[in-house]
Amino acid sequence: MEERMTSERTVAGFGRSLKTEEMVLSMGPQHPSTHGVLRLELVVDGEIVVDVIPHLGYLHRCFEKHCEHMTSYQQVIPYADRMDYVAAMSNEFGYVVAMEKLLKIKVPERVEYIRVIMAEFSRIVSHLIAVGTYGMDIGAVTPFLFCMRDRERVLDIFEQTCGARLLYNYMWIGGLSHDVQPNFAEKVRSFCTYFRPKLKELNDLLSYNKIFIDRTANVGVLPADVALNYAVSGPTLRGSGVRWDVRKNDPYSIYPTLDFEIPVGTGAMGTVGDCWDRYMVRVKEMEQSVNILEQAIEKLPPGDVQAALPKRIRPDAGDLYVRTETPKGELGYYLVSDGTASPFRVKVKSPCFVNLSALPAMARGSMIADVVAILGSIDIVLGEVDR
Amino acid sequence: MKEVLLGALHNDILAYVLMALVPLAWVVPFALFAVWWERKISAHMQDRLGPMRTGGWHGWAQTVADILKLIQKEDIIPAAADRKLFILAPYLVFAGSYAAYAAIPFSAAFVGSELNIGLFYIVSISALVVVGLLMAGWASNNKWSLFGAMRSAAQIISYEIPVALCLLAAVMVTGTFDMQQINQMQEGGIFHWLVFQKFPFLFLAMIMYFIGSLAEVNRTPFDIPEAESELVAGYHTEYGGMRFALLFLSEYANMFVVAAIASTLFLGGWTSPFGDFLSGPWWGVFWFLSKGMLIVFVQMWLRWTLPRLRVDQLMEVGWKVLIPFSFVVVLGVGFWVMAVR
Numbered sequence: 089m090e091e092r093m094t095s096e097r098t099v100a101g102f103g104r105s106l107k108t109e110e111m112v113l114s115m116g117p118q119h120p121s122t123h124g125v126l127r128l129e130l131v132v133d134g135e136i137v138v139d140v141i142p143h144l145g146y147l148h149r150c151f152e153k154h155c156e157h158m159t160s161y162q163q164v165i166p167y168a169d170r171m172d173y174v175a176a177m178s179n180e181f182g183y184v185v186a187m188e189k190l191l192k193i194k195v196p197e198r199v200e201y202i203r204v205i206m207a208e209f210s211r212i213v214s215h216l217i218a219v220g221t222y223g224m225d226i227g228a229v230t231p232f233l234f235c236m237r238d239r240e241r242v243l244d245i246f247e248q249t250c251g252a253r254l255l256y257n258y259m260w261i262g263g264l265s266h267d268v269q270p271n272f273a274e275k276v277r278s279f280c281t282y283f284r285p286k287l288k289e290l291n292d293l294l295s296y297n298k299i300f301i302d303r304t305a306n307v308g309v310l311p312a313d314v315a316l317n318y319a320v321s322g323p324t325l326r327g328s329g330v331r332w333d334v335r336k337n338d339p340y341s342i343y344p345t346l347d348f349e350i351p352v353g354t355g356a357m358g359t360v361g362d363c364w365d366r367y368m369v370r371v372k373e374m375e376q377s378v379n380i381l382e383q384a385i386e387k388l389p390p391g392d393v394q395a396a397l398p399k400r401i402r403p404d405a406g407d408l409y410v411r412t413e414t415p416k417g418e419l420g421y422y423l424v425s426d427g428t429a430s431p432f433r434v435k436v437k438s439p440c441f442v443n444l445s446a447l448p449a450m451a452r453g454s455m456i457a458d459v460v461a462i463l464g465s466i467d468i469v470l471g472e473v474d475r
Numbered sequence: 476m477k478e479v480l481l482g483a484l485h486n487d488i489l490a491y492v493l494m495a496l497v498p499l500a501w502v503v504p505f506a507l508f509a510v511w512w513e514r515k516i517s518a519h520m521q522d523r524l525g526p527m528r529t530g531g532w533h534g535w536a537q538t539v540a541d542i543l544k545l546i547q548k549e550d551i552i553p554a555a556a557d558r559k560l561f562i563l564a565p566y567l568v569f570a571g572s573y574a575a576y577a578a579i580p581f582s583a584a585f586v587g588s589e590l591n592i593g594l595f596y597i598v599s600i601s602a603l604v605v606v607g608l609l610m611a612g613w614a615s616n617n618k619w620s621l622f623g624a625m626r627s628a629a630q631i632i633s634y635e636i637p638v639a640l641c642l643l644a645a646v647m648v649t650g651t652f653d654m655q656q657i658n659q660m661q662e663g664g665i666f667h668w669l670v671f672q673k674f675p676f677l678f679l680a681m682i683m684y685f686i687g688s689l690a691e692v693n694r695t696p697f698d699i700p701e702a703e704s705e706l707v708a709g710y711h712t713e714y715g716g717m718r719f720a721l722l723f724l725s726e727y728a729n730m731f732v733v734a735a736i737a738s739t740l741f742l743g744g745w746t747s748p749f750g751d752f753l754s755g756p757w758w759g760v761f762w763f764l765s766k767g768m769l770i771v772f773v774q775m776w777l778r779w780t781l782p783r784l785r786v787d788q789l790m791e792v793g794w795k796v797l798i799p800f801s802f803v804v805v806l807g808v809g810f811w812v813m814a815v816r
Contacts, residue, residue: 113618135786227695227783233521299696299782456622457699457785 110138115459117146123221123463124470128447130459137459140451142444147474155434161187161401162261164434169255171436172472175214177206177246178414179472180259185340186410186421187261190403198391199263200342205276205384206246206258208377212283213242214415215323215370215377218467222367223294225464226303231294238286245275262395276385280378287375295371304367305358308450308462312361318446321439322417323373324466327353327366334413346383348376363465370467373415400429407433416440416467436475440468495587498576501764505731506724509771510538513727516772517779541720548716553616556713560614564607565714565721571603572729579735580655582745582759593654594646597736598639601691604729605631611722615713623712626699626786633793634690634697640801641680641687644808645669645740648677654739661743664750668743676807681741683801685770688733690793692726695778699786730771738766 125146169176220235351372353365405427417439424433518525530536577587612624690697745759
């Protein structure tokens, strides 16, 4: 500890040594840029960050322990929503896919298509927040408002379908809570035509802005091998050039039948794996999500959305791990069942938690302003980090 | 106006002091208006409405309501803060911005104080703001405020150089520091304005002055000192209530000062763009204020469009880009003026 706290420098030409001290700065837990209650302990030498130590747990709500005391597996779903509260549908999707595999049941096709549509909407919604708040961290406030405006259109669709804007309790084990409204297809299509020009507007305003590029290119470079060693996933991993997406590499639901691309970072503006790459991967993923939406809504079959399941589900004793691709990365549910109606263990592998662990590796040696940029490019939601 | 006061008061010093205080009648209402204006401009640029209710028509009384609220707030001075410096700092910042108004001519008939070194005085007195900011950051006893204050000091003094050089280019053409005379030289319509003289040098000087002035007043893209997303609120983190209001209002006062200098030196100040049409002492006030507000509008426009530069990039732009270009401009104007003579 002592060696880290002070460092001796010799002032050239004077022959004396000028003792400098490293300052310990606490960024958070209340801070406009830490995307929630996160405390980053920065050890800085002037403006250069020597080390970053994230302190977590400010939003820990005992989700996993709570699950063990629930009287049925269905009760977990509203709580799962609240982990990554920005993209709640994705959390539910992961859980119900895991549960249906545990129960070995198959859901109707209509349910699969609607779930994928909702998951892709949730991806767009989460990336809009990521991109908007990222611009705001860098200093451009206006794109945030534009992203919020576009997000409201999606939230309107969610509200019409299940009554809630942000936390839905929509995807149930074996089906959905409500069928979609009769004008659902029309609303989805009109959103797709509305949204594509907005992406172009975002690119014109923010993505290719010289100041934005200067702030994000070559900053926080995460090399591909380091990323893989840290088990980083999602756009953070794809920004480093690794083409890995659970929807393609370990597919679930109807993703194998849909045609979409996986954008990866190419170092177009700087180095592969810098903040700009991660940001751009998210922007391109929004575009790909719109493609998926258009395909899925064309193929949406008619049918029933609620399966006949008993009130108290009793899966066979056993355990499994199922992963899905949320906007933040690979969300994994490890479910252990002991044969009763109450879950024995619901362990969540949170992508934000794992991605955040790579922050020190990315941020050492950069400046304080860069720490904000790097943290924003990882796109964390503290609800998921802490659960 | 000076004659009126001298005649009425029979006391020189009092008359001069009152003359210098008259711009206050513009500065304070302008600061209140500018806050509202910024909120409306930013709102409309962001596809929303901004204040709509306070006072009825488009929330015009919003700033008044905010000031009334801030006045009522408890005056909290952090226990470990340096009390005297903490209290003094906002007044220094305000004094630094306001003192510059004394030498700016609002019209052919009114200038707060006739100084034959007017421009020189303005540039030097505005530097008082840096002292105030450093005091505010240091006295707050808060690492974040200190960071903001240090960055601010570095930024402002770095950008004083290209600003002063560009003003120097204009002075080389006019041959005088006296702001009123500079204005009078630009009478006769838009093509007599200094920005179109010695083309393209003074045009470049205006653009570089404008960019440098953004750094002087801590506006995006140079708003590192108050970078909200990084340093909470930089040097004014610990300031609340009326002290914060004073710092906030002096920022807008400062914005108008640099806009006024730009419009006086480059855009003709109180002269009418049409020459004799629509000119006169009262029309002069109108033209001067409009040009100043136009530049303030561009400053606000830029704030809500551009991201902010990191502090080292900001210093790089100042030292490695603006200063060489301003030297080129000064040399160019210098040779031109010598050649013509």
